[in-house]
Amino acid sequence: MIEISALHVIFNPATPLENRALRGVDLSIPEGQFVTVIGSNGAGKSTLLNALAGEVSASSGRISLANKEIGSWPVNRRAPHIARVFQDPLMGTCEDLTIEENLALAQARTKTRGLGIAAKRQYRKHFMRKLKGLHLGLENRLSDKIGLLSGGQRQAVSLLMASLKPMKLLLLDEHTAALDPKTAAFILALTQEIIKENNLTALMVTHSMAQALAAGERTIMLHQGQLAIDVSGDERAGMTTQDLLDQFHKNHIDVDDDALLFG
Amino acid sequence: MINSFAFFGALETGFIFALVALGIFISFRILDFPDLTVDGSFPLGAAVAATLIIAEVSPIIATLCACFAGAGAGIVTALLNVKLKILHLLASILTMIALYSINLRIMGGPNKALLGVETLLTPLDSLSIPYYILYPLAFGILAFILLLLLVLFLKTELGLAMRATGSNPRMAKANGVNTQAMIVLGMAVSNALVALAGALFAQSQGSADVTMGVGVIVIGLASVIGGEAIFSTKNIFLWALACVIGSLLYRLVIAFALNGELLGLKAQDLNLITAVLVTLAIVAPNIKSAFKKANTA
Numbered sequence: 029m030i031e032i033s034a035l036h037v038i039f040n041p042a043t044p045l046e047n048r049a050l051r052g053v054d055l056s057i058p059e060g061q062f063v064t065v066i067g068s069n070g071a072g073k074s075t076l077l078n079a080l081a082g083e084v085s086a087s088s089g090r091i092s093l094a095n096k097e098i099g100s101w102p103v104n105r106r107a108p109h110i111a112r113v114f115q116d117p118l119m120g121t122c123e124d125l126t127i128e129e130n131l132a133l134a135q136a137r138t139k140t141r142g143l144g145i146a147a148k149r150q151y152r153k154h155f156m157r158k159l160k161g162l163h164l165g166l167e168n169r170l171s172d173k174i175g176l177l178s179g180g181q182r183q184a185v186s187l188l189m190a191s192l193k194p195m196k197l198l199l200l201d202e203h204t205a206a207l208d209p210k211t212a213a214f215i216l217a218l219t220q221e222i223i224k225e226n227n228l229t230a231l232m233v234t235h236s237m238a239q240a241l242a243a244g245e246r247t248i249m250l251h252q253g254q255l256a257i258d259v260s261g262d263e264r265a266g267m268t269t270q271d272l273l274d275q276f277h278k279n280h281i282d283v284d285d286d287a288l289l290f291g
Numbered sequence: 292m293i294n295s296f297a298f299f300g301a302l303e304t305g306f307i308f309a310l311v312a313l314g315i316f317i318s319f320r321i322l323d324f325p326d327l328t329v330d331g332s333f334p335l336g337a338a339v340a341a342t343l344i345i346a347e348v349s350p351i352i353a354t355l356c357a358c359f360a361g362a363g364a365g366i367v368t369a370l371l372n373v374k375l376k377i378l379h380l381l382a383s384i385l386t387m388i389a390l391y392s393i394n395l396r397i398m399g400g401p402n403k404a405l406l407g408v409e410t411l412l413t414p415l416d417s418l419s420i421p422y423y424i425l426y427p428l429a430f431g432i433l434a435f436i437l438l439l440l441l442v443l444f445l446k447t448e449l450g451l452a453m454r455a456t457g458s459n460p461r462m463a464k465a466n467g468v469n470t471q472a473m474i475v476l477g478m479a480v481s482n483a484l485v486a487l488a489g490a491l492f493a494q495s496q497g498s499a500d501v502t503m504g505v506g507v508i509v510i511g512l513a514s515v516i517g518g519e520a521i522f523s524t525k526n527i528f529l530w531a532l533a534c535v536i537g538s539l540l541y542r543l544v545i546a547f548a549l550n551g552e553l554l555g556l557k558a559q560d561l562n563l564i565t566a567v568l569v570t571l572a573i574v575a576p577n578i579k580s581a582f583k584k585a586n587t588a
Contacts, residue, residue: 083466107467114462124458125451132448133455137467141448188465 030057030229032199036287037075049075050283051253052089057231057246059196062223064240067231067250073233074251077201080231082106094196102132108138111190113183113203120186123175127166129183130174131155132191162218180211184218191222198223200232203258204239216243237269249276256280298543299423305542306430307492311507312514313434313441314484319515320530321445322477323457324372327383327508329485331390332364334504336486338394338495339543341403350411354490361486364390365478370537373471394501402500404491415516426495433491437484438535442481442528443550453477454527485511509565514538517572544568 037050040137057063067073080091082103091099092254098106110114121130132155134144152170157191159167162184166177174182183203190198200219204212220243234240240247246260248271257269257275293301294430318326336357341536364386371382395401415425439477444450455463456473463470484508493499524530548556548564556564 083464103464104467104469107465112465119459120462120465122455122459122462124455127455128526129451132467133451133463136448136452139467141452143447143449143469144443145446146448146451147446158327217335 029059029094031090031092032056032080033090035076035079035091036059036087037072037079037084038087041087049084049253050079050086053250053253055248055255055258057197057229059229060227060248062228062230062244063232063246063248064244065231065248065250066237066240067256068233070252071250072253073250074201075253077112077199077231077233080197081112081199090146109196110135110199111193111195111197112199113186113190113201114121115202115205117179117183117186117206120189121174121182123173125174126171127159127174127177128152128155128170129157129190131158131189134192138193138195148220158192159185162188180207181216182217183207183211187215187218187222191226191228194226196229198228200230202233202235205235219243237272241267241269241272247272250278251280292462293546294425297546297550299427300428301542301546302539303423303425303430303495304492305432305539306427306434306535307488307495307512308514308542309430309434309535309538309549310437310484310488310491311511312518312538313437313531315483315508315511315515316388316531316534317477317481318442319512321454321457321475324369324474324476324478325380325383326365326368326481327368327380328364328368328386328390328478328482329508329511330506331387332361332482332485332504333492333507334394335364335390335397335501336361336419336498337503338397338489338501339486340490341405341493341499342397342399344405344408345403346541349496350409350413354411354487354494356491357486358483361489362395362479362483364486365480366479367534368482369478370474373474390504391501391512398499398501401502402498404498405494406497411491412494413506419518427505430491432493434535438531441480442531445527445531449476458508458587506562506565509562510541511538513569513572516569517541520575541565541568 032053032055035050035053039049041049053076065073065076065150075084079086082101086099090097093109122133125133128147132151135151136146155170156167164181164184166181174185177185204215207215219232222228225231232244241264247264248255249257256279258274311333314329318324339360340353340357343356344350345577364581368383368386371377372379377385412426415429416422419424445454452463452468453473453476455468456468456470460470492503514537516536517540518533521540522529522533522536524533545561545564549558549561
């Protein structure tokens with residue numbers, strides 16, 4: 029259960045560059061819900077995700093995860109509870125490390141690290157089985173540096189790394205946006221499979237409204253740092269991107285240029 | 292060619308500076324933290340060890356204290372960077388400058404002679420093998436033991452977290468790594484190794500001097516970059532080994548350049564030679580790949 033209340037994030041406060049990225053977001057996500065997030069550039073999607081991950085600190089407001097107030101925790105303290113896949117396929121993995129070492133790093137996400145060997149032999153079978161499920165032939169390349177892999181392969185491994193250990197929240201930040209259409213479809217299908225299989229609570233940012241409606245059980249739209257639309261259940265079932273736009277216009281008569289919103 | 296005396300001397304210094312190379316390997320390569328503290332922590336190790344040995348502390352304890360002092364210097368630089376947000380290069384320069392005064396304080400003067408006192412090397416003198424062979428051998432064994440320990444550490448969970456910190460800090464944090472703690476730990480280990488080298492160098496040379504740290508960073512970099520240019524860095528063991536061998540090669544090249552009559556170089560040309568060597572080592576891989584491209588095109 030994630031509770032976000034009256035969350036404000038202001039960059040460069042009290043300067044000419046002041047940017048109010050989030051202006052009072054209230055959001056509650058029950059356990060096991062898969063939420064998709066849409067919005068135009070600068071709407072605050074990434075800021076919301078970064079605030080949840082701990083990379084951006086809130087100017088005011090509260091974030092609680094499983095009844096624990098985590099708003100002041102640094103990223104590494106939140107990491108045992110929150111896993112993440114970045115937009116940039118190169119960001120989620122360490123290119124200087126081997127595939128096995130990357131997985132071993134993720135394997136230790138939920139624990140305190142010590143002087144035990146990281147890439148233990150007993151993990152290897154587990155890693156190989158997981159990699160085999162990707163059908164990319166990576167199970168035989170454990171000792172290859174991950175920098176040798178393509179962007180799509182690296183993103184698949186990132187996703188695998190994020191889901192290696194249990195978590196209370198999975199954050200996906202436009203993680204298919206930098207991939208070619210075929211690879212993006214593959215990664216999206218893999219994402220849905222992993223979320224369903226492990227019954228994960230997830231927040232997925234996407235640029236595509238169609239994707240936002242097709243995946244997950246609930247869709248929220250951010251606009252100028254606020255929650256503009258929040259649909260789920262029957263209301264969302266059968267909704268088209270046009271319905272979504274119509275609803276947005278009903279609520280925000282001041283905006284009349286769709287290109288501006290979703291350009 | 293160089294005589295065998297100069298050869299073994301080069302090996303001895305080379306193995307001592309291999310510890311500097313390993314320290315710089317940790318800061319520059321593993322943590323991606325350009326650290327100039329070493330110019331201060333090398334003489335710090337020498338000063339602490341020499342002062343304590345003269346105060347009749349056992350050489351082993353004196354040398355260990357030198358390591359701890361070096362670790363402390365590294366921690367100061369790291370904290371200046373991660374807590375006070377001072378740019379890493381500047382943070383290390385500040386510590387280095389501060390250490391100059393501290394080293395003078397420790398020794399109570401600009402230098403400290405270690406004549407006629409028992410050092411770590413004294414027990415070796417009673418063996419029947421001549422010292423100019425035995426010293427490099429002892430330092431070589433020590434360098435390889437430390438190399439193995441370092442490589443082993445880098446394969447542990449903590450070591451892997453440290454490598455991720457240098458390579459992709461954002462990803463490391465997202466995987467629960469306390470990157471600040473990793474930088475502090477890495478800088479402590481790095482400067483402890485450098486201070487150990489300083490302590491050993493003082494004991495092998497018979498004195499500690501406040502100016503002995505000048506250019507240590509460049510020598511260390513020459514070893515690391517030179518080693519990388521010549522040897523494989525395919526895995527972490529080979530990479531660290533390349534740094535150690537790079538240190539030996541650097542000393543041999545210097546010995547050759549200075550002893551060989553044919554080049555006409557003298558001791559005062561040392562820094563010039565070093566600068567040329569580092570430049571060559573940095574551009575060599577580019578030239579190599581340019582040749583490769585030209586051949587395949």
